[in-house]
Amino acid sequence: MDLDFTPAEREFRAEVRDWLARHVPAAPLPSMDTGEGFEAHREWERLLAADRLSVVSWPVEYGGRGASLVEWLIFEEEYWAAGAPGRVGQNGIFLLAPTIFSYGTAEQRERFLPAMARADEVWAQAWSEPEAGSDLAALRSRAERVEGGWRLYGQKTWSSRACHADWGFGLFRSDPASARHRGLTYFMFPLADVTVRPIAQLDGEHGFAELFFDGVEIPDDLVLGAPGEGWRIAMATTSSERGLTLRSPGRFTATADRLVRLARSDGTDPVLADQVARAWLDAEAYRLHTFGTARRLAAGEEIGSASSMGKVFWSELDVRMHTLALRLLGERGLLDGGAPGAEDGGRWLDGFLFSLAGPIYAGTNEIQRNIIAERVLGLPR
Amino acid sequence: MNFAFTDDQLALAATVREVLAAHCPARAARTERTPAWSRLAEIGLFGLLVPEEHDGLGLGLLDAVLAFEETGRVALPGPVAETAVAAPVLLAGDPLLGKLAAGSLRVSVRVGDQVYSPDADLADLLVVERDGVPYAVTPGRARLTPQSGVDRSRRLFAVDFDLESDAESDGVTRLTAPVAPAIRAVTVAVAAQLVGAARHLLETSVGHALTRRQFGVQIGSFQAVKHLLADVAVAVEFAAPLVYAAAFAVDRGLPTAGRDVAAAKAAAGEAAELAARTALQVHGAIGYTEELDLHLWLARVWSLSAAYGGTALHRSRLRAEILGSAGPVRWP
Numbered sequence: 001m002d003l004d005f006t007p008a009e010r011e012f013r014a015e016v017r018d019w020l021a022r023h024v025p026a027a028p029l030p031s032m033d034t035g036e037g038f039e040a041h042r043e044w045e046r047l048l049a050a051d052r053l054s055v056v057s058w059p060v061e062y063g064g065r066g067a068s069l070v071e072w073l074i075f076e077e078e079y080w081a082a083g084a085p086g087r088v089g090q091n092g093i094f095l096l097a098p099t100i101f102s103y104g105t106a107e108q109r110e111r112f113l114p115a116m117a118r119a120d121e122v123w124a125q126a127w128s129e130p131e132a133g134s135d136l137a138a139l140r141s142r143a144e145r146v147e148g149g150w151r152l153y154g155q156k157t158w159s160s161r162a163c164h165a166d167w168g169f170g171l172f173r174s175d176p177a178s179a180r181h182r183g184l185t186y187f188m189f190p191l192a193d194v195t196v197r198p199i200a201q202l203d204g205e206h207g208f209a210e211l212f213f214d215g216v217e218i219p220d221d222l223v224l225g226a227p228g229e230g231w232r233i234a235m236a237t238t239s240s241e242r243g244l245t246l247r248s249p250g251r252f253t254a255t256a257d258r259l260v261r262l263a264r265s266d267g268t269d270p271v272l273a274d275q276v277a278r279a280w281l282d283a284e285a286y287r288l289h290t291f292g293t294a295r296r297l298a299a300g301e302e303i304g305s306a307s308s309m310g311k312v313f314w315s316e317l318d319v320r321m322h323t324l325a326l327r328l329l330g331e332r333g334l335l336d337g338g339a340p341g342a343e344d345g346g347r348w349l350d351g352f353l354f355s356l357a358g359p360i361y362a363g364t365n366e367i368q369r370n371i372i373a374e375r376v377l378g379l380p381r
Numbered sequence: 382m383n384f385a386f387t388d389d390q391l392a393l394a395a396t397v398r399e400v401l402a403a404h405c406p407a408r409a410a411r412t413e414r415t416p417a418w419s420r421l422a423e424i425g426l427f428g429l430l431v432p433e434e435h436d437g438l439g440l441g442l443l444d445a446v447l448a449f450e451e452t453g454r455v456a457l458p459g460p461v462a463e464t465a466v467a468a469p470v471l472l473a474g475d476p477l478l479g480k481l482a483a484g485s486l487r488v489s490v491r492v493g494d495q496v497y498s499p500d501a502d503l504a505d506l507l508v509v510e511r512d513g514v515p516y517a518v519t520p521g522r523a524r525l526t527p528q529s530g531v532d533r534s535r536r537l538f539a540v541d542f543d544l545e546s547d548a549e550s551d552g553v554t555r556l557t558a559p560v561a562p563a564i565r566a567v568t569v570a571v572a573a574q575l576v577g578a579a580r581h582l583l584e585t586s587v588g589h590a591l592t593r594r595q596f597g598v599q600i601g602s603f604q605a606v607k608h609l610l611a612d613v614a615v616a617v618e619f620a621a622p623l624v625y626a627a628a629f630a631v632d633r634g635l636p637t638a639g640r641d642v643a644a645a646k647a648a649a650g651e652a653a654e655l656a657a658r659t660a661l662q663v664h665g666a667i668g669y670t671e672e673l674d675l676h677l678w679l680a681r682v683w684s685l686s687a688a689y690g691g692t693a694l695h696r697s698r699l700r701a702e703i704l705g706s707a708g709p710v711r712w713p
Contacts, residue, residue, distance in 0.1 A: 001390075001443055002383045003629050009382060070382045264704050277700040281623070281644045288622035291384035299385075309615045366604075372614055373607030377587050380602040 003291075005074070012067070013074045016053070020082035023047060028337070028345055032088045033205040038122075038164035041088035045119030055093055055117045062109065063117030069294035076250030077287075081257065091161055092116045092123030096169050099186070103225040103233050112188070124162035124191065126170030126211055127234075129155060134367050136171075137180045137231070141213060143172040143187065149220050150174070152189065152213040160361075162209035163198045165191055171230045184230035188222045189213075203353045247314050247358075249287035255321050255351065256283035258344075262328055272327055279321045286314055305375035308368040315358030315365060322352035384622070386447060394447035396424055401455045407674040410534045414503055415459035415487070422484025426461075430469040430566070435478035437469070441632035442566055446625060449570045453577025456681040458534035460500040462570040463490040470563035471508050471515060471556055489538075493564040494690040497537035501525050508556065509540050515556040518542045522552035532684035534677060565631050565642045568689040572624045572642075572649035578682050579617045579649075579656035585675065586610060586656075586663040593665075606663060613656045620645075620652035640702040647695040650686035657682040 005013065029044065030037035048054040049063060057072040058064025067075070087093065097116060100109055115121040132139040141154025152172055162168060168191050175183030193216045198206035225233040256279055263276040289310070293303060325348040326333035337346035359365040373379045400420045409416035421427065429445045431437020445466070452461055468481055468488040480486040489504035491497065492515060501507055502525055507518045518540070526539040542553060587610060590601030600606050627645035630638040657679045661668045668675045686692065 001386055001625065001629055003626060005382050260703055268704070273700055273704055274696055277696050277703055278647075280703055281648060281696075281699060282619070284644065285619040285623050285648060288384065288626050289619055291382055292622055295383060295385045306618075309618050312611070312615050313619055366608070369608045369611035370604065372611035373601075377583075377607075377610055377614060379587065379590060379607055379610070380599050 003288075005070075009071060009074060012071050013078060016075050016078045017082070019051060019053065020078060020084055024082050024084045028347070029085045031205055032086060032161075033163065033201075033207045035164060038088060041085055042119045042122060044085050045087070045089050045122075049118045054089070054119070055097070058097070058113070058117065062113040069298055070291065073248060073250065073290060073294060076248035077253060078250070080250040080254035083254075088161065089116065089119050089122050091125045091165075092121070092167075095125055096123055096188075099224060099233060099236055102236060103186075105221075107221065108224070121167055122161065122165045124159050124165040124168045124209075126156040126159045126162070126168045128158045130157055133158075134364055136234075137184075139171060139173065139184070141170075141172045142176065143174040143185055143218070144215075145174070146217070150185075150187070150218045150223070152187065152216040152218055154213050156211040156213075157199075158208050158361075159196075159211050160208050162191060162196055162211060163206045167191060168194065168211065169224070171234050174227050174230075178228075181231040183228055184234075185227045186224040186230040186233045187218055188224060189216060189218055193217070201353075203350075247311075249283065249290045249314075252283040252314055252317055252321070253287050255318065256280045259321050259325055259328075262325055262343075268328065272324060275320075275324055276328075279317065279324060282313070282317045283321075286310070286317065305371050308363075308371040309376070311362060312359075312365050312368045312372070315355075318351075318355040318358050322348060322355045326352055384625075386625075390444050390447055393429075393444065394451055397421070397426065397448040397451040398454070400424060401451060401457060405455045405457055407455075407677060410456060410458050410674075410677050413458065414500070414534070417457065418459055418461075418484065418487075421461070425482075427465045427484040428482030430466060431478050431482040432469075435482055437478065437482040442466070442569055442628040443625070443632050446569065446573045446628040449573035450577035450580070450621075453574030453681075453685070454581045456534070456578060456581070456678050457574075458500075460487055460489050460504060462567050462574065463499065464488045466570040467492070467563045467567035468506075468508065470566055471558050471560070472517070473558045475517075477506070489540075490563075490567065491540060492560045494694060495688070496539075497528055498525075498540045499535050499537055499688070501538035501540055502527075502536065507540055509542065510560060511544070513560075515558070515560050516542070516544070517554040517556055519552035530684070532680040535681065535684050562631075564689065565638060568642050568646050569624060569627045569631055571685050571689055572627065572645040575649040575653040575682065575685050576617060576621050576624055578678055578685070579613070579620070579653040582653075582656040582660040582675075582678055582682070583610065583613050583617060585678075586613070586660040589664050600663075609659050609663060613652075613659050616652035616655050620648040623648045640699060643690075643695040643698040643702070646690060647692045647699060650692040650695075653682045654686055654692075 029040045032038050032041040045054055052063065052065050055064040056067040056075050059066050093116060097113060100112060127136060129139050129141060141156060143150040143152050156170055167188060169188045171184045172187055173183055174185035195212040197210040199208050199210060201207045259276055260280055263273055329343050329348060332341055332343050333348055335342040335346060336349055374381055401417055404417035404420045425438055426448065428437035429440045433439040464487055467490045472478055472481065477486055487503055487505045488508060489498040489501040490508045492508065492510040498507060504520060507523050509516055509518055522542050524541045528537040528539055530537055544553060590606055591599055593600045624645040627641040630641040660675060661679060664675055667673055
């Protein structure tokens with residue numbers, strides 16, 4: 001065990017830190033859930049991509065640097081510590097891309113990955129349906145076989161980024177005689193062909209949408225993996241979502257450090273100060289644990305269901321940290337970015353509202369605890 | 382950055398685990414005060430941290446931390462952490478180190494935040510701090526007052542001794558080694574024992590949830606029980622890396638070592654207390670009996686969580702380190 005970074009890792013950190021210091025916008029970008037803000041975030045992604053920083057762990061040929069997982073974690077630490085903009089392309093980069101790398105054809109990799117790395121095409125996820133949330137296998141949207149391809153019918157919901165994104169991905173029942181996990185196929189589809197109805201979230205922004213498919217025509221080359229294999233392929237994606245890729249420790253260590261700075265004043269209530277210390281400690285625990293995970297992945301091991309432990313841990317830590325910040329700030333903490341009295345441009349409030357989604361998305365924490373109990377601990381279903 | 386143990390470190394832990402499985406069954410803790418001691422001495426556990434010139438292995442805490450997790454997993458009785466981890470630091474340079482490495486010198490330690498000496502009646506030597514100065518006291522010079530308590534396989538004693546003027550007399554030796562490094566090392570070892578105990582408690586609770594049937598089904602099929610146990614799994618999973626990182630920081634003498642040790646002890650203590658509380662709840666009334674071995678682990682978790690500073694004390698240190706300075710919060 002060596003917790004020192006190698007000279008190459010330190011050099012990489014210095015380069016990323018320097019780049020961010022020169023490029024991170026001084027004022028926050030407008031919300032990515034507005035048309036204007038979405039395009040501003042897309043431009044930011046292009047700036048990252050121009051210096052091969054949008055997808056550092058991808059191979060060079062697709063726009064990355066072939067960076068190691070540890071280097072990617074370093075990138076993330078620096079990225080969030082610098083207060084850089086949220087990643088508008090993250091559904092594609094962190095959820096779909098690992099699946100394309102594993103199950104896509106060479107043509108699909110060539111067609112989609114470089115455009116994703118440059119944010120020329122931004123992706124939305126489309127897992128949930130009105131009657132299939134935690135019970136995803138209950139999904140009803142279907143794909144009908146036609147000459148040379150498929151027609152998609154049905155409805156998806158809670159589709160993050162769908163209001164402004166270019167493409168979507170999700171599961172459709174391609175075998176009408178099938179039930180549950182069988183007979184599902186993983187499709188990629190252009191959102192231009194889909195009816196998108198924005199849904200206002202509790203902060204009033206259109207962060208997700210309903211999607212209506214009315215016989216959308218999809219050629220065969222937009223099927224990811226083999227028809228009927230969709231469940232297995234999607235599970236590979238969702239464990240990326242829960243585990244390492246979507247929520248790197250850098251986010252939480254950055255939040256913990258901001259929280260500590262907020263609490264570093266003489267008048268801080270000792271009870272809250274104690275909780276701040278604990279939150280800091282938990283962020284550090286998640287960081288160290290993830291370096292261990294990165295080591296195991298690099299050695300060829302699979303993380304599988306253990307990723308559910310990380311999801312429970314980081315999502316509940318994130319809620320705890322933002323709740324603490326609001327308690328420290330009192331009424332000021334509840335002001336948004338438009339208010340002259342807001343702390344840090346209303347970032348704590350934005351972060352608080354966003355953190356509340358964490359225990360719900362990517363499989364609720366109740367589902368995660370079932371997975372931990374059944375697949376990690378071996379308790380009966 | 383390479384967060385992984387070496388094959389040697391894993392092999393040592395596996396050996397300790399095998400030895401303890403064979404020589405420290407749960408019933409041993411009810412009747413024996415130092416089960417498996419000579420077996421552990423044979424495989425070199427007491428010489429791990431003793432320098433090679435004193436017939437030890439000259440290894441570091443990181444080499445030993447997984448082995449200590451194993452001693453916690455079986456709730457091993459006896460002053461093992463004190464003898465194997467604290468004593469090599471406190472007795473640095475002392476000719477007694479050879480005996481210590483061989484496992485023929487049991488040491489009880491009361492330094493730092495400790496109020497009592499664990500297993501002092503078994504000790505061949507007591508290290509006792511008085512007014513900030515550590516003394517090595519032979520049993521003949523020490524007055525022990527038993528302080529009976531919940532952990533009957535880790536007994537506590539108030540220790541007193543007479544110091545004639547300020548001079549050293551037979552059987553009382555002023556030690557020159559600084560105390561803080563020994564406290565840090567033994568605190569990490571105890572944190573590792575807490576992680577090990579928590580792992581055992583989780584395993585045994587899962588075992589019970591698989592075998593105990595009510596309403597015609599295994600109680601582990603109930604979501605309420607599953608979620609209790611899942612929370613323990615998460616707590617243990619994220620406490621362990623802090624303990625390993627603290628061992629690394631202590632070995633390297635990093636400026637963050639004090640903070641990292643506090644983090645390790647606070648997190649390991651909390652995880653183990655959650656594991657204990659949950660284990661009792663999942664076992665139900667049978668867990669609340671003397672007949673079942675579970676209480677041995679419960680008592681051990683309680684006593685080790687309080688030893689060498691409890692969670693509240695360590696978190697207050699952490700708070701002072703993190704909130705009390707204006708410096709950078711994390712990495713440089």
